[in-house]
Amino acid sequence: xxxxxxxxxxxxxxxxxxxxxxxxxxxxxxxxxxxxxxxxxxxxxxxxxxxxxxxxxxxxxxxxxxxxxxxxxxxxxxxxxxxxxxxxxxxxxxxxxxxxxxxxxxxxxxxxxxxxxxxxxxxxxxxx
Numbered sequence: 696x697x698x699x700x701x702x703x704x705x706x707x708x709x710x711x712x713x714x715x716x717x718x719x720x721x722x723x724x725x726x727x728x729x730x731x732x733x734x735x736x737x738x739x740x741x742x743x744x745x746x747x748x749x750x751x752x753x754x755x756x757x758x759x760x761x762x763x764x765x766x767x768x769x770x771x772x773x774x775x776x777x778x779x780x781x782x783x784x785x786x787x788x789x790x791x792x793x794x795x796x797x798x799x800x801x802x803x804x805x806x807x808x809x810x811x812x813x814x815x816x817x818x819x820x821x822x823x
Contacts, residue, residue, distance in 0.1 A: 714739035757802025
């Protein structure tokens, strides 16, 4: 259970999948460079850009996650809370604008975590 919780924490805190110490994104609040990632992990040296177009799958993954989440939120607000459909749409659009950068980063984090495995000894090895 600890490894699953560690994986989930690593994904949502946007950490390197191999060492879980380095950051996937350098500047969390710099909106002019919100989409840029370092080429390698600053802690373990993992190459974040394995090949050209590596993160194209993350784009589709992010679309499915955000669409599903916003659909559920809209249904709960409309049918569960009795809100007007237009009000629910306005709330969803505002949430989408506010959370866009985080969802973009989360999709990339999920994508690279699906490919790379955690290695607890990587920081202790001589290859770093």
